Amino acid sequence: MTQFAIGQLASAAGVGIDTVRYYERSGLLKPAKRSASGYRKYGEGELDRLNFIRRAQHLGFSLGEISELLAISSRGDVKAMYQAAKVRLDDIDKRITELHRMRDALANLMSGCPREGMDVDCPILRALLHKEASQ
Numbered sequence: 001m002t003q004f005a006i007g008q009l010a011s012a013a014g015v016g017i018d019t020v021r022y023y024e025r026s027g028l029l030k031p032a033k034r035s036a037s038g039y040r041k042y043g044e045g046e047l048d049r050l051n052f053i054r055r056a057q058h059l060g061f062s063l064g065e066i067s068e069l070l071a072i073s074s075r076g077d078v079k080a081m082y083q084a085a086k087v088r089l090d091d092i093d094k095r096i097t098e099l100h101r102m103r104d105a106l107a108n109l110m111s112g113c114p115r116e117g118m119d120v121d122c123p124i125l126r127a128l129l130h131k132e133a134s135q
Contacts, residue, residue, distance in 0.1 A: 004042045006032070013050035020050070028053055028067060060088055 010017045023029040029049060032040035052073070056066045065084065072080045112123040119125050 002044055004047065006040045006042070009042045009047060009050065012047055013054065015050060015054065023050070023053065026063060026067075028063065028070065060092060 004012065006017055006020055010020050013020075020029065024031055029046055032042050032046070035041050049070070052070065053063075053066055056069055057063075061069060061084075065088070069081070069084060072084060109124045109127050114121050
């Protein structure tokens with residue numbers, strides 16, 4: 001069985017040592033076993049768990065959600081995993097829609113901007129200074 005020191009584990013997972021410690025403190029990783037000299041020792045299971053956490057973060061899951069995903073994974077509950085992914089996907093779709101709305105609003109303001117001249121002629125400034133920005 002492979003054993004990793006904290007630096008080796010962090011390197012293998014592509015994270016910093018402080019990240020490993022943070023995940024331990026937050027309960028995402030079980031506290032490491034200690035060698036006789038007091039050094040943390042981790043196994044392949046911890047590396048797998050770290051990789052799971054990183055992949056879930058890349059998919060937009062928060063650390064709280066990742067904690068739930070880890071619990072779901074340990075139960076092998078495919079239905080619950082699918083539902084958690086669906087909630088995440090719905091949130092991403094909602095955020096994309098909002099980003100498109102913001103982009104369109106900003107592009108519209110920019111298209112009417114003379115790019116020079118008086119500030120009263122700039123729809124961007126007018127929108128930011130007045131209630132037009134919230135519409």
